[in-house]
Amino acid sequence: MKEIAHDRVLVTGGAGFLGSHLCDRLIAEGCDVVCVDNYFTGTKRNIEHLFGHPRFELLRHDVTFPLYVEVDQIYNLACPASPVHYQHDPVQTTKTSVHGAINMLGLAKRVKARIFQASTSEVYGDPEVHPQPESYWGRVNPIGVRSCYDEGKRCAETLFFDYHRQHKLRIKVARIFNTYGPRMHPRDGRVVSNFIVQALQNQPITLYGDGLQTRSFCYVDDLIEGIVRLMKTGDAFTGPVNLGNATEFTVAELARLVLELTNSRSKIIHERLPADDPRQRKPDLTLAQSALDWSPKTPLVEGLTRTIAYFESQLSKAVEYRETLLAAAL
Numbered sequence: 001m002k003e004i005a006h007d008r009v010l011v012t013g014g015a016g017f018l019g020s021h022l023c024d025r026l027i028a029e030g031c032d033v034v035c036v037d038n039y040f041t042g043t044k045r046n047i048e049h050l051f052g053h054p055r056f057e058l059l060r061h062d063v064t065f066p067l068y069v070e071v072d073q074i075y076n077l078a079c080p081a082s083p084v085h086y087q088h089d090p091v092q093t094t095k096t097s098v099h100g101a102i103n104m105l106g107l108a109k110r111v112k113a114r115i116f117q118a119s120t121s122e123v124y125g126d127p128e129v130h131p132q133p134e135s136y137w138g139r140v141n142p143i144g145v146r147s148c149y150d151e152g153k154r155c156a157e158t159l160f161f162d163y164h165r166q167h168k169l170r171i172k173v174a175r176i177f178n179t180y181g182p183r184m185h186p187r188d189g190r191v192v193s194n195f196i197v198q199a200l201q202n203q204p205i206t207l208y209g210d211g212l213q214t215r216s217f218c219y220v221d222d223l224i225e226g227i228v229r230l231m232k233t234g235d236a237f238t239g240p241v242n243l244g245n246a247t248e249f250t251v252a253e254l255a256r257l258v259l260e261l262t263n264s265r266s267k268i269i270h271e272r273l274p275a276d277d278p279r280q281r282k283p284d285l286t287l288a289q290s291a292l293d294w295s296p297k298t299p300l301v302e303g304l305t306r307t308i309a310y311f312e313s314q315l316s317k318a319v320e321y322r323e324t325l326l327a328a329a330l
């Protein structure tokens with residue numbers, strides 16, 4: 001595998017959950033990192049520890065507008081990833097995926113950069129094939145409330161492969177499955193952060209449907225390792241390649257594990273399943289194993305323990321902040 005040290009690397013969505021961990025990893029590898037974000041769901045807090053680092057630069061920019069920077073590699077992660085956020089402004093979500101891809105691909109073409117796309121397991125929709133291999137074309141509702149995200153990401157993949165075929169761009173496409181870890185947004189409605197925040201506050205844990213729908217959860221460090229390995233593959237390898245964890249848990253099992261690890265007094269309550277919520281989601285990781293020599297390593301209990309510690313520290317900071325405000329008001 002080639003070394004990427006000292007490359008100039010653009011990370012879009014770099015102030016988000018995955019993007020901030022990717023910035024950390026690239027800085028640690030010796031790259032010059034240009035982090036771009038419009039702070040829609042990301043926050044400067046995720047990257048504040050990098051401020052002042054001589055190889056880190058931060059730009060407030062919306063990827064739906066063109067960007068001109070001299071870089072060797074582009075990691076395109078900009079896009080809200082959780083249903084509450086991407087459904088908040090669905091037109092903007094599609095624009096971010098589609099116009100964002102066009103702008104970043106145009107930049108990659110101009111500066112001859114290698115370019116990575118953070119695609120998603122959502123391109124498989126509500127799948128009839130289980131687990132999902134990359135050859136599966138998916139079952140996506142084109143007009144549903146999740147379509148702005150699913151179809152936006154599918155169109156972005158199309159654009160990546162057309163730029164590759166038409167303009168010989170060096171592309172790398174990963175289909176990312178459910179990933180969790182520190183710096184997830186506490187109120188993004190995703191199942192891991194939801195359960196942890198509810199459990200830590202001893203609030204009821206909300207299970208959608210019967211809770212028997214399964215999910216597979218990948219810890220963030222494992223995912224970042226997969227992404228970086230993918231970027232280092234030879235030009236002939238484009239993906240798409242699934243990255244995630246194939247160990248399945250029911251959502252109810254996850255809830256019980258979170259309750260146990262947080263020593264919570266929360267009760268489990270049931271609510272109606274949201275529209276187009278997939279019953280099962282599990283990656284076929286055969287390609288990732290053979291092409292990247294990669295598989296996830298972090299057991300769920302270990303990853304959850306680290307994530308719980310992160311949310312605990314965030315919640316105690318929020319309490320301190322509220323107390324400071326109250327004290328100042330007295």
Ligand SMILES: NC(=O)c1ccc[n+]([C@@H]2O[C@H](COP(=O)([O-])OP(=O)(O)OC[C@H]3O[C@@H](n4cnc5c(N)ncnc54)[C@H](O)[C@@H]3O)[C@@H](O)[C@H]2O)c1
Nearest residue numbers: 013015016017018038039040041042062063078079081179
């Ligand atoms: N976390 C997961 O489980 C998961 C799964 C599949 C795919 N992905 C993909 O990975 C990427 C990162 O996801 P994440 O979980 O870190 O989500 P996130 O919401 O934490 O990060 C997305 C980042 O993109 C930024 N952004 C959004 N719109 C933008 C725009 N128009 N211009 C510039 N910046 C913009 C946000 O402010 C945020 O910092 C996304 O593309 C997402 O679709 C994530």
